[in-house]
Amino acid sequence: MTSQLPATLGHIVAIGGAEDKTSDLEILKQVFALAPSGSDDVTVIATASSIPDQVLPEYEAAFTRLGARRVHALDIQDRRQAADPGNVELIERSGVIFFTGGDQLRLTTVLGGSATLKAIRDRLLAGAVVAGTSAGAAAMPGTMIYDGNAMDALRKGAVKMTSGLGFVDGLIIDSHFLERGRFTRLMEVGASNPEHLGVGLGEDAAVIIHPSQILEAIGPGHVILIDSRNLASSNITELSMGEAVAIEHMVMHALISGHGFDIEARRYLAPAPLKASLAETT
Amino acid sequence: MTSQLPATLGHIVAIGGAEDKTSDLEILKQVFALAPSGSDDVTVIATASSIPDQVLPEYEAAFTRLGARRVHALDIQDRRQAADPGNVELIERSGVIFFTGGDQLRLTTVLGGSATLKAIRDRLLAGAVVAGTSAGAAAMPGTMIYDGNAMDALRKGAVKMTSGLGFVDGLIIDSHFLERGRFTRLMEVGASNPEHLGVGLGEDAAVIIHPSQILEAIGPGHVILIDSRNLASSNITELSMGEAVAIEHMVMHALISGHGFDIEARRYLAPAPLKASLAETT
Numbered sequence: 001m002t003s004q005l006p007a008t009l010g011h012i013v014a015i016g017g018a019e020d021k022t023s024d025l026e027i028l029k030q031v032f033a034l035a036p037s038g039s040d041d042v043t044v045i046a047t048a049s050s051i052p053d054q055v056l057p058e059y060e061a062a063f064t065r066l067g068a069r070r071v072h073a074l075d076i077q078d079r080r081q082a083a084d085p086g087n088v089e090l091i092e093r094s095g096v097i098f099f100t101g102g103d104q105l106r107l108t109t110v111l112g113g114s115a116t117l118k119a120i121r122d123r124l125l126a127g128a129v130v131a132g133t134s135a136g137a138a139a140m141p142g143t144m145i146y147d148g149n150a151m152d153a154l155r156k157g158a159v160k161m162t163s164g165l166g167f168v169d170g171l172i173i174d175s176h177f178l179e180r181g182r183f184t185r186l187m188e189v190g191a192s193n194p195e196h197l198g199v200g201l202g203e204d205a206a207v208i209i210h211p212s213q214i215l216e217a218i219g220p221g222h223v224i225l226i227d228s229r230n231l232a233s234s235n236i237t238e239l240s241m242g243e244a245v246a247i248e249h250m251v252m253h254a255l256i257s258g259h260g261f262d263i264e265a266r267r268y269l270a271p272a273p274l275k276a277s278l279a280e281t282t
Numbered sequence: 283m284t285s286q287l288p289a290t291l292g293h294i295v296a297i298g299g300a301e302d303k304t305s306d307l308e309i310l311k312q313v314f315a316l317a318p319s320g321s322d323d324v325t326v327i328a329t330a331s332s333i334p335d336q337v338l339p340e341y342e343a344a345f346t347r348l349g350a351r352r353v354h355a356l357d358i359q360d361r362r363q364a365a366d367p368g369n370v371e372l373i374e375r376s377g378v379i380f381f382t383g384g385d386q387l388r389l390t391t392v393l394g395g396s397a398t399l400k401a402i403r404d405r406l407l408a409g410a411v412v413a414g415t416s417a418g419a420a421a422m423p424g425t426m427i428y429d430g431n432a433m434d435a436l437r438k439g440a441v442k443m444t445s446g447l448g449f450v451d452g453l454i455i456d457s458h459f460l461e462r463g464r465f466t467r468l469m470e471v472g473a474s475n476p477e478h479l480g481v482g483l484g485e486d487a488a489v490i491i492h493p494s495q496i497l498e499a500i501g502p503g504h505v506i507l508i509d510s511r512n513l514a515s516s517n518i519t520e521l522s523m524g525e526a527v528a529i530e531h532m533v534m535h536a537l538i539s540g541h542g543f544d545i546e547a548r549r550y551l552a553p554a555p556l557k558a559s560l561a562e563t564t
Contacts, residue, residue: 152460152484154504154536178434181463184504187536202434222436222466222526226534233552235538244504247536248550252508254436254469254529256517268530270515 010036010124012168012209016175016201016221017101017134021062027206027219032066032096034208036127039095040069047076047110048102048135055100063096082114091119096129099136101175105146107139107165117165130167134175137201140167145174145185153184157241161189168209170263171197178202178222190228191236191247197263198226207255212281213263216274217255227251227266292318292406294450294491298457298483298503299383299416303344309488309501314348314378316490318409321377322351329358329392330384330417337382345378364396373401378411381418383457387428389421389447399447412449416457419483424451427467435466439523443471450491452545453479460484460504472510473518473527479545480508489537494563495545498556499537509533509548 011034019027032042042063046052056073063071072090076082091097097120099107111117124130130140138144144164153159161172172189174182177200186198199207205221217223232248239245253268255261260274269277293316301309314324326341328334338355345353354372358364373379379402381389393399406412412422420426426446435441443454454471456464459482468480481489487503499505514530521527535550537543542556551559 150463152504154460178436178463178466181432181460181465183463183465184460187534220526222434232550244502244538245536246538246541247534248552250534252469252529252532252534254527256526256528259528268514270528270530 008124008211009127011129011211012124012140013129013131013206014137014140014173014199014201014209015131015133015206015219016137016177016203018176018203019133019206019219020204021058025062025066027204028062029066030208030218031098031129031131032063032068034129035095039128040067041072041094042068042096042098043072043074043091043094044098044100045074045076046100046102048104048107049100050102059098059100076110076116079110079114082111082116085115088115088119091116091123094123094128096131097123099132099139101134101136104135104139104144105162107135108144108163111165121167124167137175138173139165141171141173142166142169143172143196145172145189148185150180150182150185154187154245155242156236156239156245159185159188170213171199173199173201175201176203177224183224183226186226187247187250188245190226190231190250191234191245194228194231198228200224200226210278210281212277214269214274214277214281215261215263216278217259218257220257223255225253225255225261227253229266290406290493291409293411293493294406294422295411295413295488296419296422296455296481296483296491297413297415297488298419298459298485300458300485301415301488301501302486303340307344307348309486310344311348312490312500313380313411313413314345314350316411317377321410322349323354323376324350324378324380325354325356325373325376326380326382327356327358328382328384330386330389331382332384341380341382358392358398361392361396364393364398367397370397370401373398373405376405376410378413379405381414381421383416383418386417386421386426387444389417390426390445393447403449406449419457420455421447422449423453423455424448425454425478427454427456427471430467432462432464432467435464436470436527437524438518438521438527441467441470452495453481455481455483457483458485459506465506465508468508469529469532470527472508472513472532473516473529476510476513480510482506482508492560492563494559496551496556496559496563497543497545498560499541500539502539505537507535507537507543509535511548
């Protein structure tokens, strides 16, 4: 599988939600540490959130504690604001661009095709970190899940998908994954197109997506990978909407902090091989 | 893997809970159809249930509708009743022995080592059907799960296990599997001993375990299989209790009605191969 996107120089950090924002800041600390040197401004984008006034101060406090020179809290709520050159300018100055949680469909409907989104992509290409939690993580790939009852999502059409923000290709990201039992969502997705790796992020867990397409798990929680590339068979094309999907052979891994995965080679990386892979490519 | 148990002549039906008891009776109909000819008595055992007076009449009505000559509702609540020759006699007359849901630990603590349990094993060997739903399904193998928060059960010691009723070996059964997002429970179980196949039964879904060790999925719901036999690595032995378990490589399948699995060969059976396998061995 080859990515359709230009190679990025910056890191992406996708967080499963409910990350620690007040204690050790284990994940946010690593997000901030990945910023290019001399680029200590952080932009936090609360477009996904329905409670931006509550969420933005929490991240302002956390990134300030971590040493951010300035934290720009962007409460972009509509497409006019997404086109605002003032917002673009703040992003251009930032070494970290962070997306809060909320509704990922708000992210794409407000930011899709906007000057703000273009500026973020440019910053990523130039080496900045793009990070997001919950909805902000789910929206990162070229295709995203935006809805689907986890009770039994393994029924044709149960999982709702659309185009994402397109920062990374080759994977589909789901958040709150273990806590909300979302395995069936990534299974339906894998049956409908086995090419993309399913990445299920637990709460207070994250993956760093290195520019070399190596995933590195961080944080106290779990990262579940569902690899459908060698799917042997599925009945999904024969079904009507709502009917139960059969699946023969998907491979699953559970990563904890310090473990990784080579997306391209579909290879699990225990701590030593992960370090070697990252040393090789940086 | 070779089973430690004597070969059975009868069928086992493990149901994931919440099976239809009043409409088409899709699963219960198949349970009753597997009874040996001329053996039309059904025994329903409500030992697991805390509401036997509510549960027993539902199954009495369902099996009567299906053509049972007599339905014996056994509300065995303690070990004295489990030793009662009157109950043993009713079981000896039955072609179907059915366990209701509830708490599987009540099943083992009340029935373990009892004359009633011995009589049920003998009936299974002689060709009777042993069926159970929810707790009644979970308790069937030699080892069972009896507790473990599904929120993130992929932490050492989160899943509580003990000896089950021992009707079948080589698998671990979990119920309400998709509806309660219990994937992490069978993943922890697979990491701690990859030998046994994880069978995750959805609601209104079941597996028939044929005497030939072929699984056959029935009912409208899903049966998820988690096969850890080729587990590549796990950190579980290095962890303290409560720490996150890493897993490299488990294989997952989703079966729907009419699909099956060869436990011994670890082979997925689509409808045509399933029919061929069953024809071969009966």
